[in-house]
Amino acid sequence: MKRLPILSLVLALLLAACAPKATGPQTLTVMTHDSFAASDSVIQAFEQANNVKVTFLKSGDAGAALNKAILSKSAPLADVFYGVDNTFLSRAVSADIYEPYASPALKDIPQEFQLDPSDRALPVDYGDVCINYDKGYFAEHNLAVPQSLDDLAKPAYKGLLVTENPASSSPGLAFLIATVKHFGDPGYVAYWKELRQNGLVVVDGWETAYYTNFSGSSGRGAQPMVVSYNTSPAAEVVLAPTPLADSPDASILAPDTCFRQIEFVGILKGTSQLALAQKFVDFTLSAKFQADMPLQMYVYPVLNGVTLPDAFVKYSPLPSQPVLLPADTIAQNRDRWIQAWTDAVLH
Amino acid sequence: MDPALASSAKAATRPGAAFASGSRLLLWTLPLAFLAIFFFLPFFRIIGVGLSLQAFTADNLRLAAETLLFTVYQAVLSTLLTVLLGLPCAVLFARYSFPGKSVLRALTAVPFMLPTVVVAAGFNALLGPRGWLNLTLMDALGLDAPPITFVGTLAAILVAHVFYNTTIVIRIVGNALSSLDPKLGQAARSLGADSARVWWHVILPLLRPSLLAACLLVFLFDFTSFGVILLLGGPSFATLEVQIYIQALQLLNLPLASLLAFVQLLCTLAFSIFYTRFAEGRLVQTSPRQASQNLRKFARPAEKAFIGIMLTIIILLFVLPMLALPLRSVSRLDAVRGQRGQIQPGLTTDYYSQLFVNSRDSVFYVPPVQAALNSLTYAAATIALSLLLGFPAAVALARPGPLERILDPVLIIPLGASAVTLGLGFILTFGRLLIHPWMVPLAHTLVALPFVIRVLQPALAAIPTRLRQAAASLGASPFRAWQTVDWPILGRATLSAASFAFTISLGEFGATTLVSRPEYPTIPIAIYRFLSQPGALNYGQAMAMATLLMVLTAAGIFLIEKLRLPGAGEF
Numbered sequence: 079m080k081r082l083p084i085l086s087l088v089l090a091l092l093l094a095a096c097a098p099k100a101t102g103p104q105t106l107t108v109m110t111h112d113s114f115a116a117s118d119s120v121i122q123a124f125e126q127a128n129n130v131k132v133t134f135l136k137s138g139d140a141g142a143a144l145n146k147a148i149l150s151k152s153a154p155l156a157d158v159f160y161g162v163d164n165t166f167l168s169r170a171v172s173a174d175i176y177e178p179y180a181s182p183a184l185k186d187i188p189q190e191f192q193l194d195p196s197d198r199a200l201p202v203d204y205g206d207v208c209i210n211y212d213k214g215y216f217a218e219h220n221l222a223v224p225q226s227l228d229d230l231a232k233p234a235y236k237g238l239l240v241t242e243n244p245a246s247s248s249p250g251l252a253f254l255i256a257t258v259k260h261f262g263d264p265g266y267v268a269y270w271k272e273l274r275q276n277g278l279v280v281v282d283g284w285e286t287a288y289y290t291n292f293s294g295s296s297g298r299g300a301q302p303m304v305v306s307y308n309t310s311p312a313a314e315v316v317l318a319p320t321p322l323a324d325s326p327d328a329s330i331l332a333p334d335t336c337f338r339q340i341e342f343v344g345i346l347k348g349t350s351q352l353a354l355a356q357k358f359v360d361f362t363l364s365a366k367f368q369a370d371m372p373l374q375m376y377v378y379p380v381l382n383g384v385t386l387p388d389a390f391v392k393y394s395p396l397p398s399q400p401v402l403l404p405a406d407t408i409a410q411n412r413d414r415w416i417q418a419w420t421d422a423v424l425h
Numbered sequence: 426m427d428p429a430l431a432s433s434a435k436a437a438t439r440p441g442a443a444f445a446s447g448s449r450l451l452l453w454t455l456p457l458a459f460l461a462i463f464f465f466l467p468f469f470r471i472i473g474v475g476l477s478l479q480a481f482t483a484d485n486l487r488l489a490a491e492t493l494l495f496t497v498y499q500a501v502l503s504t505l506l507t508v509l510l511g512l513p514c515a516v517l518f519a520r521y522s523f524p525g526k527s528v529l530r531a532l533t534a535v536p537f538m539l540p541t542v543v544v545a546a547g548f549n550a551l552l553g554p555r556g557w558l559n560l561t562l563m564d565a566l567g568l569d570a571p572p573i574t575f576v577g578t579l580a581a582i583l584v585a586h587v588f589y590n591t592t593i594v595i596r597i598v599g600n601a602l603s604s605l606d607p608k609l610g611q612a613a614r615s616l617g618a619d620s621a622r623v624w625w626h627v628i629l630p631l632l633r634p635s636l637l638a639a640c641l642l643v644f645l646f647d648f649t650s651f652g653v654i655l656l657l658g659g660p661s662f663a664t665l666e667v668q669i670y671i672q673a674l675q676l677l678n679l680p681l682a683s684l685l686a687f688v689q690l691l692c693t694l695a696f697s698i699f700y701t702r703f704a705e706g707r708l709v710q711t712s713p714r715q716a717s718q719n720l721r722k723f724a725r726p727a728e729k730a731f732i733g734i735m736l737t738i739i740i741l742l743f744v745l746p747m748l749a750l751p752l753r754s755v756s757r758l759d760a761v762r763g764q765r766g767q768i769q770p771g772l773t774t775d776y777y778s779q780l781f782v783n784s785r786d787s788v789f790y791v792p793p794v795q796a797a798l799n800s801l802t803y804a805a806a807t808i809a810l811s812l813l814l815g816f817p818a819a820v821a822l823a824r825p826g827p828l829e830r831i832l833d834p835v836l837i838i839p840l841g842a843s844a845v846t847l848g849l850g851f852i853l854t855f856g857r858l859l860i861h862p863w864m865v866p867l868a869h870t871l872v873a874l875p876f877v878i879r880v881l882q883p884a885l886a887a888i889p890t891r892l893r894q895a896a897a898s899l900g901a902s903p904f905r906a907w908q909t910v911d912w913p914i915l916g917r918a919t920l921s922a923a924s925f926a927f928t929i930s931l932g933e934f935g936a937t938t939l940v941s942r943p944e945y946p947t948i949p950i951a952i953y954r955f956l957s958q959p960g961a962l963n964y965g966q967a968m969a970m971a972t973l974l975m976v977l978t979a980a981g982i983f984l985i986e987k988l989r990l991p992g993a994g995e996f
Contacts, residue, residue: 107857112938113957117786134788134943135860142674146852149679153856169677243660245671282655285542285956289964290549290576296753296964297546300554300571310959317960319757319775374787376958413676424661 106354109135109156111143115374124361140248148173157349164340168409176344183363187380199342203377206308206400207252208329208336212294215302225332237277240291240301245416247283252337253305256401260334270422294327309376312394325393333399452817464839467850475683489688496664500647503586507643511594517735519602522720531983533743534592538932540949541652543971550749577659585653590643600921601635638879641700645841665689670845686846693841697834754968776965791946800947806866807930808923815877823885840875848939860942868936873926884918924985948974
């Protein structure tokens, strides 16, 4: 009996050696970022229709995943890449990692989302990076909700906003870009210095900002405003353990305060399964997948005519005037903006 | 040093005392082949692709120098604090018996494998701006603002490093302490030495090899710190590893990232060489001891005070921050959050029950039992692999020859090298093999191997050759001699090495995200999946999963340490 643990250890090892073997239908590998999600039944439908097994390779956040795809482009790790956004689009296209594919589904997708004229990266979803606020805090303190970026620098909001470091976080970068658009270059630097004076809190990434610092999340943090997504208030209602009458949070949707993030899907150059990869891209642009996205990834579908879940309509309306900047402008300036931001806010 | 000890120390380090050079090479084949394929090849491949002359600009070199300075500074401070706390803890666990000791000892090892996100949540619940301590102080003193700033300071980094790594000192030094021959201390005492003199002149010199090994391992963990710096230090602090991550994966500045990774590698090599030179020739052979021979009940008032103080510190530093997680995993905050007013937490088991249903029909859903099984399977494979590779290396290192003097520092390098860089090297080297199921335990073994070797080597070196010879001259067969002389010491060290491999594998996150197949996630990966989306259910389930991980690790360590190998000593 005394030897049992050793025996089970050996057994576990043997099991580990034999268990996961790839057999059966072909495999299609999809490289994506950590936030990717989809319904099991939806993916299964695609798998059954095409007799294929889809494997998702989650490769870090959006930037990390893309950089891994670029690094491995001579021997790609996957067939499809899902999730390059418009802040990284130019880099992805100029690194030449995609196979062009003019999917027939593109005709039902608004032109404004189709940022890559060569059809290497096809728009697949979008959302807005907006400031979320804790409704309870503002009600309790009788405080008006800020209505512009300028408001955030006012003494009334001292120490109330948490944002992410744009060098390590994509919502952080999105918010930085929104300020560049609004205040101009180099006007944004002075603005960030004002925010810093006004007790701005900066953390490394979204998880920390939202769950540790934001008072409107389960983490019960100290700041009632956080740079997050306009869909987060809907998520708080849908993903509550008990039904909520209203969302505890809302987004500031004033003009020029939100940055529109568009995500793209593309076929990786060098895939040995081009036809299947094309089918998968078509599938992500189909009504079935597009209708599934909102409650899985908390993003908006790009396809015309997809019905949105109630929670999106009620708690997560779109801003009327989000910030849009050409992908090329972002690509050419992002490193310099991040550096100037770092000098102004962190040093 | 007493002449008898000095002569046995000399015997222990006589070059080539035990093996011919042929069998030495044989011992090295497996561990070196492993390191060559899974460390040096991928690492130098990425450096080769990335590093170029254009990286050597004045700006880049200044950034490298500044970052290196801070990295070393915080690592030295953290290591000093960790040893300062770890040493008395090791004495407490190795020397005294008191109720609840095994549980408490297992608990001190739990932080070592907790994902940083979860640890940050724990510290925030305790010390954050709206944490328990600040709220209490604000209430008591009638303050408007939280009096204590913790998150985002150097203090937070240091405390978190101590929280994570004290277990290394407890386990490595404690292990050595309990196998010391108590007669040495007793002899000194009978010659009139007081406790302080016994410690200073007898026990500390004997502990030196294990103390140095523990220092090095702790230092390297602090030196390569990543998650703690990002999450608890905040964006105004950057170690080399953090800077490499930002440069390589966010800015795609591979030349600068490679330059930094190269600097980090050279420093690690320098530390390792420094350590091996410093630790050389200090090994002392002892007679094998049962750990219980070193145990005693506390009696004197001074001992009572010591134990009381240590238990208080351990509970404050280790148990309280961890307690926040199980508490959060059963508290419901949301029903009242919408209407606000005061937060009135209620109790709920919803988060646990939700773990067991795929209510969102997610393609990435994994039942908690499955995640636990995945984690345990990988851990078992890691234990087996790291012992298989670590044993021959430790055997050779225990009786070092000229070859070992070169190889010893090389074996330590993987622990101090940039994990981000190595990950990119894996992509270049292994391509689609990257997500082969064996890659996870192989990657974990890379981290566990230096620990396994550092734990086994002093034990192997301490095996008294004289006793073995004596046994042989009395007619014992080689096996019998091995069984009675070697095994009691080795068995204990093997268990200790296995428990290190176990914890490392269970908690490892960075390499696992890169190489694990999404359909076989480990528990830390499942925790991150929950935390990457908003919503109270996600947060609650992450806390519930983290609690499961804590329980699983504590139970695992508890069981491994309770395990009695037949004939071998206990812990």
